[in-house]
Amino acid sequence: MDPALSRRAFLLASGTTATGVALDFALSSTQAASSTVTPSAATLMTTVHTVARPHGAGGYRRLSDGPGWRRVTRTELARAKKDRAGRRTALACFVQFTDLHITDVQSPQRYEFLRAADMGSWRPQEALTAVGAVSLIEQVNSLRYGPATRAPIGFVMTTGDNTDNNSRIELEWFLTAMTGGRFTPNTGDPGAYEGVQGSGLGLYWQPESGVRDVDKRVGFPHLEGFLEAATREVSSPGLAVPWYSTIGNHDQLFGGAYSAAGGFFADLATGSRKLFALPASEAGAVYRALRRGDPTGAGLRAAWKHHRSKTRTVTPDERRAPVSPHAYVAAHLDPAYTGSGPVGHGYTRDNLDSGRLDYSFRIADGVVGISLDTTDRGGDYRGSVGTRQLAWLERTLKMHADDIALIFSHHPSWAMTNLAPDPARPHEKRHGGQELLAVLRKHRNVAAWINGHSHLNRIVPHDGFWEISTASHVDYPQLARVVELADNHDGTLSLFTTLVESAAPHRTDFTDLSQSGLAALYRELSFNSPGLRGGLAGLPGDRNAELLLKKR
Template sequence: MTKVNRRRFLTGAGAGLGGALTLNVLGAAAPSRIGGGFWTPATAHADALAGSTAGTTLEAVATPAGPHGYQRLTAGPAYPVVVRTELAPAQAARADRRRALASLVQMTDMHILDAQSPVRVEFVHPLIGSASRPQDLLTTQGLTSLVGRINALAGGPHSGRRFDAVVTTGDNTDNHEHVELDWYLTALSGGRFTPNTGDLHRYEGTQDSGFDLYWNPESRHTDSFKRAGFPVIDGYFDAALAPMSSPGLTVPWFAVFGNHDDSVLGTAPSGIPPITDLYTSNLKLGAPGSAEEAERLQRALRADPAAVPGLIGQMTNPARIVTPDERRAPFTPREFMAAHFDPRYLGPGPHGHGFAADAPETGIGYYGFEIAPGVVGISMDSTNRGGFVDGSFGDAQFRWIEQTLAAGSSRYFDAGGREVRTGADDTLFVLFSHHTSDTTGLLIPDPENPAEPRHSGAELVALLHRFPNVCAWVNGHTHANKVTPHPGPTAQQGFWEVNTASHIDFPQYARVIEVVDNADGTLSLLATLIESDAPCQVPYDDLSPLGLASLYRELSYNDVNRDPDNMGGPADHNVELLLASPFA
C-alpha cells in the first residue's frame, strides 16, 4: 500500500476553494496485491481549474415546462446546497480554509441496451416498468452525451480540483450481451460504433409492432403512449440506429460490476439453456393476449425462469421472426473483466480499468485503487452469481475489505470494540458498489463457491463503523437519489451512504463528489448532481446524436411507468456532508 504521511495529507493536497492546487500525485504503476484484491495507483494530471457551477444542477435543472400531460422539458431553478450535519457540526468560515483532497464522478446504471434482443420481455412492462421504456433505443446517445458533460466540466464545481477519477457503479449493460458490452466500453473509452443488431438495414423491435402496449414512434396509429401525448417522429429508427461516435472520457475510469452485468435482464440466473439459446435465436417474443398471460410470465421470470419458454409457447400472439445475431450472446463475469483489458477500450486508462491482471482467470471482481494521494477507493463486487436482483458479499471479499481498511488506518476498532493502534499512516477510504446497504441481503450460495458464507449490507455497515477513516459508501441499483448518514459509536466512526439515480430512468443523473479537509476537525463531501450536455428541449426533427440524447431525457420523464420517488428530496440532491476528521 502506498503510504501518505499525515503532514503531506493535510498540507500538500491543495489550496483554498477556487485556488491553485499543488499536487504530489504518484505516477502510474502496476497494481499491487493487498489481501485478495489489488491496488491501482493514481495517474498524474494537471492541477486546479476555477471552480464553477456551470453545467451542473447548481446552475439549472431539467424541469417539466407545464403542470399536466406529456411534458417538454426546460431549464428550471437550480438545486440549492443542503448542509447536512447529522455526523458532524458545520463550523463557520470553513469554506475559506478548505483544502481539496480528491474529486471524482460517479456514473451509475447506464443500462446500455440492445432494444431488439429476442430475450427482452417488453410485454410485462405494465407489471415491471423496466421491462420496456419508450427511451430504450437511445441509451448510447444518452451515455455519450453524459461523457461530453463530464469532459466539459473537467473538475469539481466547489473546489475546482480536476477530476481524479470516474467510477461506474454497475449495471453498465442491461442484459449482459457482448454487443452491449462493446457499446458501453466504446462510449467510455472513445470510438465509433453502430448501436444496432440483427438486420442492420431495418428496425426489428417492438416499437413498430402496431401493438397498443408500446410507443410506435413512426406510426400514426394511436397506441397507449400516444394517447398519453407521445409524439410521432418520422425517421426515428434510422437516426437511432445510425453509426455514431463518442469522444470517450478524458479522465481515468474504473468499473464496478452490477446484477444486470451478470444475469438475464438483471433478474433471472444465467446459464439456463432455454433462455440462453433465445439470445441468438431468430424469434422475437410477441405480446401477451391478456393481463393473465403477462402476469404468469412475470411470476415465472422471478420465481421459475426455466418455465418461461413453455409459457411463451402458450401465448396468444406468436413470436416474430427476426435476424439472429451472434453478438447478442451473453458474457460471463470473467469475460466482462477481460474486455476491460482490450486495447481498443484503454481510453485514458488505467489498463483494465481497475480490475487486476489475473481477474479474468480468478473471477475476483473487487479491487483497491488510489483516487488521489491519501484517498483510496475500494471497488466491491456485490453481485451474487446465483442471480436475482439483490446482492451480498462473499466471505473472502469481506475479509479483504477488513484487511485493506486496517492496512490504511493508524487506529481502528476490533470486532469487540477495542481500539487498535497500528503505527500506519492514515488513508481516507471511499467505497463503491452496485447494491446499497439495504439491497444486499441475498445470502443464497454463490454457485462458484457454494460453501463460502455470504455477508449482508448490514454486516458491512457494522464493519465500516470500526474504521474512523471511512468517508463514504457510494452506490446505485435503486435508480433513486438517496443520501443516508450512518452514525457510529463515536463521532469519528460515522460515514455517509450516497445512492445516485440511474442514467436510463428520469432524472438521469451522475454525481460529482469532492472530498475536502475543512481544517477545523471536520471533512466535507461536496456532492453535486449533473445531467448530460444535451439541451433540455430540441425540435422533433433534430435527430442528431445530441438531439436524440435530449429526446432520451424527455421520453424518460414522460414514461408511463416513471417512479417520481426516484428524484429524492433536496437533502438527496446537492449536499455538503460533514464528517468528523480522523486526523483531528
Template sequence: MATLSRRRLLTATGALGLLAATPAQARDHASRETIKRTVNPAGTTLEVVGVPAGTGFRRLVPGPGWPLVVRPDLVEPRTGRDDRRTALTSFVQLTDMHVIDAQSPARVEYVHPFIGSAHRPQETLGTQGAAALIKRVNATRGPYTGRPFDFVLSTGDNTDNHELVELDWFLTILNGGTITPDTGDPARFEGVQNSRSKLYWNPGDSVADMYKDKGFPQMPELLANAVKPFTSPGLNRPWYSVFGNHDDSVQGTFPSGVPLVDALYTGSFKIEGFSSQSDAAKLAEAMRTSPLRAVELLLSFSGPVRRVTPDARRRPFTPKEYVAAHRDPRNTGPGPAGHGFGPANATGRDLYYTFPIAPGVVGIGMDTTNRAGLADGSLGDGQFKRIERTLEAGSSRYYDTKGDLVRTSAADTLFILFSHHTSTTMDNLLPDPTNLLEPRRDGKALVALLNRFPNVVAWVNGHSHRNAITAHRGATPAQGFWEINTASHIDFPQHARIIELTDNGDGTLSLFTTLIEADSPYEADYGDSSPAGLASLYRQISLNDLHRDPGLMGAAVDHNTELVLAKPF
C-alpha cells in the same frame, strides 16, 4: 447581560427577513449563498436544472439551480472552513447506464405493465444520451475545489442484458469512437417499437397504442435516426467500473448459463407478448422472487412471436469475458489498463479490487452481484473478509466486533468504497452457484463492518435509480460514514454525480456531492437526427415514461450537499 429575544436575534442576523420570504425568494437566497462558496458551478445543477413544463407530453425547460444543503448528521460543521479547506480528491460517479440492444430477442418487454423497467419508450436512444453525459463530464471540474477529476467510476448495470454488443458500446462510449447502435438486419428495425402492438409506443405510425393514449406523439424518423452511426468523445480522465446484476444475467434477473434461455439471444424469434395478461403477471412476479420459476415460465410461454435477424454479437458475456474486455489493450482508452481489473480478477469469480485515488486515499471496488439471479445482491464471505483485511491494513486504529479499540502500526488511509447495490438492496442470500458452500453477507453486515473503521469516508453505489444520501452513525462520531446513492442514466432524472473530498483544517472532512445532467438541449425537434438532438429526446421521452417514478429524483438533502464527518487522524 440581557437576554436577547428570538426576534431580536433573528433581526440582528438578517434571518428574520429570510423567514418572511416566499419559497422562491428563500431558494434564490440559498442559491446565491451557494454560488459564493463555489469556484466554478458551470455545467452543474448548482447553476441550472431541467424542469417539466406543459401538459400532455411534457417538455423540459431550464429551471433555477439547486442550492447546497449542508448535512451535519454525523458532526457539526465549523465556521470558516471554506477558507481552510484543502482538496483531497475530486471524481465523478456514473451509474446504471443500461446500454441497451433494444432489438434483442432475449428481452421481456411485455411484462412492463407489471415491471416498468422491462421496457422504456426512450431506450433506443440510450447510447446517444450516454455520450452526451460523457461530453458534460469532460467539460466540468469540481465546483467547490476547482480540482480536475482524478477519475470516473461507473457503479454497475453498465449494460442492460449482458450482451457482447452492449459491452462493446459501453466501452466505446467511455473510451471514445464510432458506435452504430443497431443489431440484426441493418435495413430495418426489429424491436417492439415498430410491432404495431398496443402494448408499446410505436413512434413511426399512427397505431393507437397505450402510450399515444397518454399523449405520446408520432416521431416518424425516430427509429431510423436512433440506429445511425455517431461518435462518442470518450472520457478525458481515467475510469473504472464495477459489476451490476444487469451485467451478469438475463434482464438483470434470470440466472445465466441456462442453455435454452441463452439460445434466445442469438436466435431468430423474438417474443413480443404473452397470450394473457395473467401469464405475464405470473412471470413478472417470478422475476422478483424465484429465478428458476421465471425461467420455467419464460420457456413455456404462448403468445405473439416475431421473426428477427440472428446476430452473434448478442451472445451473453460471462463475468470472465467482462473482465477480459476491460483488460483488452484495445479498450484501455484514457486508462488505467484494465480499468481496475487485474490478473487476480481474470477468472471472473472475484471482481474485487483496490485502486489509488489520491495521496492518502484508496478506493475499493466491490462485486455485490449474486450469480444465482434476482435483482438484489449480497457479498460472498471471502470478499467480505478481504474488505476487512484491506481496511485493517490501512488503519492505525479501528474497532473490533465487540467495540474495543484496536491499534496497529500501519499508516492511516482514507477509504471510499464503490458497489452496484445499496445497503438496503443487499438481502439476496441465495447460494452463489459458482461457490455453493460460501456464506453470503447482507447489507447490514457490511454497514456494521464499515462502522468499525473511522477512516471509511463513503460508500458510493447505484442500483436503486434514486438519489439518496444516508448517514451511517457509528458508536462514536468518528465511526460514521456516508452512503451516497445516485439516480440512473436511463430513468428520469438521468443524473451523474461529482464528489469532492476536502480536509477542512479543523478536524473535519467534507464530501461535496453535486449532480450533473447530460450536455444536450432541454428541447429538440422531434425530427432532429443529430446526436445532441437524439440525446435531448432521450431525456424528454424519459420524463414522459408511463412508469416514471417521481421519487427517483430524491429530496434536496439527496441532491447538492456538503456531507461533514470527523477526520479520523
C-alpha cells in the same frame, strides 16, 4: 438497478435527510489547485445552476430550463465549523456514473411484454441509451473541475448496470463510448428494425406508425425517421480522464435477474425467435415471480415456452451472446479499450485469473478506493457478498488503515437482501447489506460508500461515514454525481456531492434527429415515460450537498 423488475416498481422510498439542514453559500471561497476556471463557471454546468423542468399541461409535457437545486449542508455526523471554507483543501474529485443501461433494444432475450402487467417494465426512451451516455461523457469532459473545490476531476467511476442485457455487443458499445470511437447501436438485420417499436403493437410507443398506442394516447409524438436515427452510427469522444468500472446485476445476469442455469437464456439471446406480447394475467404472474425472487427464471421460461407459437422471427446475431465474468474482465483489459486509462479500468490480471471482481486502487495521496462486486451470480436483482469478499474487504481496509477509504458498489445497503448461493461456491455463505454495514462501521477510515441500483438519489449517515446512492442515467432526471473530498483542517472532512445532467439541451425539437437532438429527446421521453415513479431526484439533502464527517 432492478429495471428488470418493473424498471421502477422496486425503487425504494427516499431516505431521511438532515433534520436541521442549512444553506451553504461558501462555494467560491474554497482552497484548491489553481485554475483559470472559476467556481461559478463550473457551477453553471451543474444542477446547482439549472435543471430541466416541465412546462405546459396535459399528458405529454415538454422540458425547458428550470431553477437549480441549492446546496444543502448536512451535519448529522459532524458540526459545521465557522470559516471552514477558507481553510479547506481538496483531497480528491471524481464523477460517479451509474445505471447507464446501454441497451440492445432488439434482443430476443428482452422481456418488454411484462409491460402488460406493469407499465414501467418497458421505457419508450430505451432506443436512445447510447446517445444519452455519450452526451453525459461530453458534459464531464467540458466540466473538468469540481464546482465546490475547483479541484480537477481526477477520474470517473461507473457503479454498475453499464449495460442492460448482459450481452457482448452491449459491452462493446459501453467500452467504446467510454474510451472513444464510433459504434452502431443496431443488431440483427442491419437494414430493418426488428424490435417492439416497429411491431405495430399498441402496448409500445410506435413512433413511425399510425397505431394509436398507449403512449400516443397520453401525447407521445409521431416521429418519422426515429428508428433509423436511433440505430445509426454514434460517435463518442471518450472520457478525457481515467475511468474505473464496477459491475452490476445487469452486467452479469440475464435481464439483471436470472442466472445462466440451463442455457435457455443464452440460446434465446442469440436465436431467431422473439416474444413480443403476453396476456396481462400471465405477464403479471411472471412479474410477481421476479419481484419475489426467481433466480433461474422458471416463471419466464415457462411462459415463453407456452407461447412459443406466438413468437416472431427475427434475425439471429451471435454478438448478443452473454458475457461471463471472465469475459467481462478480459474486455476491460483489452488495449483497444484503454482510452485515458488505466489499463483494465481497475481490473487486473489477478481478477481475470481468480474470477473475483473486487479490487482496490489509489485515488490520491491518503485516499484509497475499493470496488466491490455485490451481484449474486446465483440470480436475483438484489445483491449480497460472499464470505471470501468480506474477508478480503477486512484485509484491504486494515492494509489502508492510514488512508481515507471510499467504497464503491452497485447495490446500496437496503437492496442487499438476496442470499441465494453462488453456483460456483454453493457452500459459501452470502451476506446482506446490514452485515456489510457492520464491517464498514468497524473501520474508522471509511468516509463513504457510493452506489446506485435503485435509480434514486438517497444519502444516509451511518455511524461515521455516508452512504451515497445516485439516480440512474436512464430514468428521469438522468443524472451523474460529482464527488469532492476536502479536509477542512478543523477536525472535519467535507464530501461535496453535485448532480450533473448530460450536455444535451433541455429543449427538444422533434425535427432534430441529430445525435445531440436525440440525446435531448432521450431526457424528455424519460420524463414522460408511463409508469415512471416520481421522486427519483430525492429530497434536497440527497442531491447537491455538503456532507460533514469527523476526520479520524
